[in-house]
Amino acid sequence: MTDKPIPAPFRADGLVAAVTGGANGIGLAAAKLLVTMGCRVVVTDRDGAAAIEAATAIGPDVAFGLELDVAKEASVDAAFAQIDAKVGRLDILINNAGRAIRKPSLELSLADWDAVVAVNMTGAFLCARAAATLMIRGGAGGVIVNTASIMGLSGGGLYPNISYQTTKGAIVNMTRALAVEWAPHNVRVNAVAPIWTRTGFIGQLEESPELMARIQAVTPLGRLAEAEDVAYAIAFLASPAAGMITGHTLAVDGGFLAQ
Template identity: 55%
Template structure:
């Protein structure tokens, strides 16, 4: 029920962190992985890691916020991989500033990557699936901050866009259900990736995270990737419009 042999899985933000862990795990479950990242060297590095482990992978530079880039790269990647079965929308950025100090330019940049980019990639994938009359699956990376106005620091652009991801997921799930396209999301807690190196170096912040999390620790990237594996295959065939929290109990408090 969890094998993905022969499936073509596109992963945005696949060059590091959760995206890298997802690429390695999807390949281990039999998928051909297409690693997409703004950093072409990082994408190529993950492709090489997958190949060294005996998996199949391709790598492309992609700016998810640019419509022309999305259309061109997805078309090229589909030709090289032989199709597209699962899209993992994982690309995201954070600009952490108080709202009164956040420039419009920075606000727009976060929105363009975290929300508009997810829409552009999902729309492009769905057009392909609907045009060919085949099923598909989309997995979006939301956050525990999709549901919270708090956090360790003021971060309105990140939290607002991640809240938008939740309803984008639900809305597309309903709209595309008749086309046999499932749309789900994961909502991770703080994950042990380079994105939060500054927090991991601060024991006071780590103590706050442990106090906010019933399981008293960070998530590992592989734990988020494992949830994506579930949402990608037959094991979740009756699951759509759902947001699966990988949060150590944070949202249950």
């Protein structure tokens, strides 16, 4: 990150932000950046110990960690109730938790399909609903930034990933629908759509030089995204600088979708 002063429109002093899937990867990068913008950040993750460890590393005076399994309604409700009880407000939600099960469609079981849908689509809705409830109750509105994917805007993946592609496409339209529904309450809803990003989420894909070469070949900028690349886009959409932007999905894709 940078030590240079952040211009006023990009500051978020005194605001409270929650990040799902925040213990690593894009979520952790976003949490760190939001702190530099002036936020107090709630790092949430299905691995509660990892969430607490990440928040402690960021700084216990500016962050705290909570266990949150986005696929379980009771867990979502409990986590957002804890946020409400501890800080009494929520201004920003980074709806980032995600899951992928990469199998050819003819080999994908219903259980695998349901597991991805539960996190990527239903979980994103549950967290958006819980966050918006607090934002609207507070009267000041707020901002939700969902993590979609270029695979939600294009079917041109390099390997079969039907459940992921379908759910990320749903996130794109959920973003539009919630933006329109909640605009009267001053709740802005946007999304980012990253290309392949160098995090643990892509797992063993990085172990294939052939696949990495193909990714670089289909990306005009010729590289994978870094977690910070995506975090910067998230932070912009969450900031007052994006105050007239809602219902938009911002591709962070090195030019992939422009082809």
